[in-house]
Amino acid sequence: MPQLNPDPWFMTLIFAWLIFLLIIPIKVLSHISPNEPSPVNTEKHKTGSWDWLW
Template identity: 65%
Template structure:
């Protein structure tokens, strides 16, 4: 039963995770997003009550 021999599969697992953790994140983080968020003001907007007559 060769699938119980962990020697080749463990090496494949380690190399795959090394690729995922060292090569791919800088490529993904290197992208720039076109819509950068702008900071919002902390002041509440002034709201005015309606002056409409309620008939």
């Protein structure tokens, strides 16, 4: 049964994983986010009680 012979597909599998693990993360991490996050204010917001109308 030839489908059990891993020889023709083993190198393809190895090269695919090398691309996924080595090349793609470098290209993805090289992008810069256009909107840098701004720091969150530490002051507390004033919240009032809510009077229900019923």
